[in-house]
Amino acid sequence: MRPLPTDTEAEAKSAPQGSLGTTMLRLFALLASPEMAKWRFRMGVALGLTILAKLFAVSAPVFFGDGINLISRHVGSGEGGNSRDGAAAAALSGIAGTFALAFIAYAVARFMSVGAPQLRDALFAPVSQDAQRLTAVKAFAHVQGLSIGYHQTKRTGALNRIIERGARAVDFLMRFLIFNIAPTLLELVLAAGVLSVKYGWEFAAIAIVTVAIYMALTWSVTEWRVKIRRTMNEADNEASARAVDSLINFETVKAFAAERRESEAFDGAMTRYARAAARSQSSLALLNGTQALIMNGGLLAMALTAGWKAWNGVLQPGDVAAVTMILMNIYQPLNILGWAYREIKQGAVDMERVYETLALKPEVADAPDAQPLHLAGGAVRFETVSFTHDGRSRSVNGVNLDIPAGSFVGICGPSGAGKSTVLRLLFRFYDPDTGRVEIDGQDIAHLTQESLREALGLVPQDVVLFNDTLRSNIVYGRPDASEAEIRDVLERARLADFVDALPDGLETRVGERGLKLSGGEKQRVGVARAILKNPAILVLDEATSALDSQTETDVQMALAEAARGRTTVAVAHRLSTIARADRIFVLDEGRVAESGTHAELLAREGLYAAMWKRQSEAGEDGKVIAFPADTGVVH
Ligand SMILES: Nc1ncnc2c1ncn2[C@@H]1O[C@H](COP(=O)(O)OP(=O)(O)OP(=O)(O)O)[C@@H](O)[C@H]1O
Numbered sequence: 001m002r003p004l005p006t007d008t009e010a011e012a013k014s015a016p017q018g019s020l021g022t023t024m025l026r027l028f029a030l031l032a033s034p035e036m037a038k039w040r041f042r043m044g045v046a047l048g049l050t051i052l053a054k055l056f057a058v059s060a061p062v063f064f065g066d067g068i069n070l071i072s073r074h075v076g077s078g079e080g081g082n083s084r085d086g087a088a089a090a091a092l093s094g095i096a097g098t099f100a101l102a103f104i105a106y107a108v109a110r111f112m113s114v115g116a117p118q119l120r121d122a123l124f125a126p127v128s129q130d131a132q133r134l135t136a137v138k139a140f141a142h143v144q145g146l147s148i149g150y151h152q153t154k155r156t157g158a159l160n161r162i163i164e165r166g167a168r169a170v171d172f173l174m175r176f177l178i179f180n181i182a183p184t185l186l187e188l189v190l191a192a193g194v195l196s197v198k199y200g201w202e203f204a205a206i207a208i209v210t211v212a213i214y215m216a217l218t219w220s221v222t223e224w225r226v227k228i229r230r231t232m233n234e235a236d237n238e239a240s241a242r243a244v245d246s247l248i249n250f251e252t253v254k255a256f257a258a259e260r261r262e263s264e265a266f267d268g269a270m271t272r273y274a275r276a277a278a279r280s281q282s283s284l285a286l287l288n289g290t291q292a293l294i295m296n297g298g299l300l301a302m303a304l305t306a307g308w309k310a311w312n313g314v315l316q317p318g319d320v321a322a323v324t325m326i327l328m329n330i331y332q333p334l335n336i337l338g339w340a341y342r343e344i345k346q347g348a349v350d351m352e353r354v355y356e357t358l359a360l361k362p363e364v365a366d367a368p369d370a371q372p373l374h375l376a377g378g379a380v381r382f383e384t385v386s387f388t389h390d391g392r393s394r395s396v397n398g399v400n401l402d403i404p405a406g407s408f409v410g411i412c413g414p415s416g417a418g419k420s421t422v423l424r425l426l427f428r429f430y431d432p433d434t435g436r437v438e439i440d441g442q443d444i445a446h447l448t449q450e451s452l453r454e455a456l457g458l459v460p461q462d463v464v465l466f467n468d469t470l471r472s473n474i475v476y477g478r479p480d481a482s483e484a485e486i487r488d489v490l491e492r493a494r495l496a497d498f499v500d501a502l503p504d505g506l507e508t509r510v511g512e513r514g515l516k517l518s519g520g521e522k523q524r525v526g527v528a529r530a531i532l533k534n535p536a537i538l539v540l541d542e543a544t545s546a547l548d549s550q551t552e553t554d555v556q557m558a559l560a561e562a563a564r565g566r567t568t569v570a571v572a573h574r575l576s577t578i579a580r581a582d583r584i585f586v587l588d589e590g591r592v593a594e595s596g597t598h599a600e601l602l603a604r605e606g607l608y609a610a611m612w613k614r615q616s617e618a619g620e621d622g623k624v625i626a627f628p629a630d631t632g633v634v635h
């Protein structure tokens, strides 16, 4: 039912691992994409220069051979021609002029065959860099758009490398696949033409057969080596992901004195990498040796055949030089081809990984006819909503919630009851298996995710911050907030004194994931961030659980103030923080076990009453936190 552009998915599935054809098609599609249109002219010039270079490369040896032929003709006729008259001498100096001309043509052609590609590379560099940027940004944006489910499963370090390597592969492949392999084949065709027309079909045959054997060998050995490379990359990804994961969790590692264990696990991955890398290197040496054997065998065949023909007077000495040089010229790019092909295969694999990532469908996607949310107060309704985390028992089971616009609703219940999951369903981080979630009568499955989340503000159970300044973390929901507004939320979230005491104030950096702040400070930054966003519906998941009771009371008051006039859904373990709610839902094992006001629930003497009693007895909270807007006493 969900809108999935299935063609790309099918394509990704049917694509053979790192197939060159697919890779070529993808590169051309990338070059042809509208974002690259501004480079069309450069692409055309680059292509022209490439063809020109090959024409020069093939003609240079012909000029050289002709030069030698002119000399040898002169030497041959000169032996018997000492007594020639003046006219003959003039003719001879003419011939000398032509042989010089032939050598000049040779030098110019050679220079052009090297110079033109240099010019092309200079012209094309910004094009391929831009293609690289485009790929990286596309992959990054796509990954950003994938659902929470994906992000909870992915390995950040490994994903980062996939994008990085894939983008670099695009740049490399553009330069080598398009400007190396393809033109080399063109050169082979041109050379074969010149050889057969000018010197004899045998030479064309030798050139083609040698190159074919060379390529077939390189191809098959490289196919085998790619498998080794893949193992190597997987081990590399594994090692990197492990290292990153362990470094992120350094506090846990240290607290459990698990440094050695972590190092050993890292060593395991590195050992696998080292083994694969060593195999990769020795197989490379083997390949290079065999390639040299084939190449020089071809040269020998060429020289022998041409020498034989010249010996018998069919060809001239210069022709022997020319055919050998033509073959050597073809070898030159082939020499790189051996290396480039391996890299290209690798690049194709790297690129494929990026396209696999790009082919991943967000589990939660905007419907094709998705509408923006039309807010009318922010009433929330859950209608028999059920949701199961992959393969586990139901986290949310037939939940009905009715939250009128502007009301304050509390949700409580034992740990693991499904409270946070209910909130995530409201944000549409997941789609329910059955039932529907509505805001102001609109099924959120038919809304654009952007407009939906625009209307919601969340203080999550674990506030995690960007490794940036306090200021940029606070204004994340509203980057254009004024200084006065920021100051106001700092006061309200009881952060002002803390921030003022910092030497760098709001410009203080909070460390990775906000590690340089205490749990309570982080939580208050989360509160400030949510209040500043000024959402229609405020969602609090244990927003003050990490605070001492005085600060909690203060922040709760600020939240109550912020809650006024907007729908607020608050999850809390400490019941006193939600006791004054218009309605309280008690969740248990994914179901709404009880609901009602605090007084009603106490009167029921059920789950809620028992929890309240326990908390009161524990002395944790004997009283309902007093709110400025509160009218009635609640218990
Ligand atoms: N990403 C996930 N993948 C699989 N299962 C999950 C995931 N997130 C939560 N769960 C499971 O779903 C159930 C409900 O989790 P939820 O986070 O909604 O509980 P909660 O009521 O918020 O608990 P707490 O009070 O401890 O925060 C739990 O059994 C939990 O293990």
Ligand SMILES: [Mg+2]
Binding pocket: 419, 420, 421, 461, 541
């Ligand atoms: Mg929770």
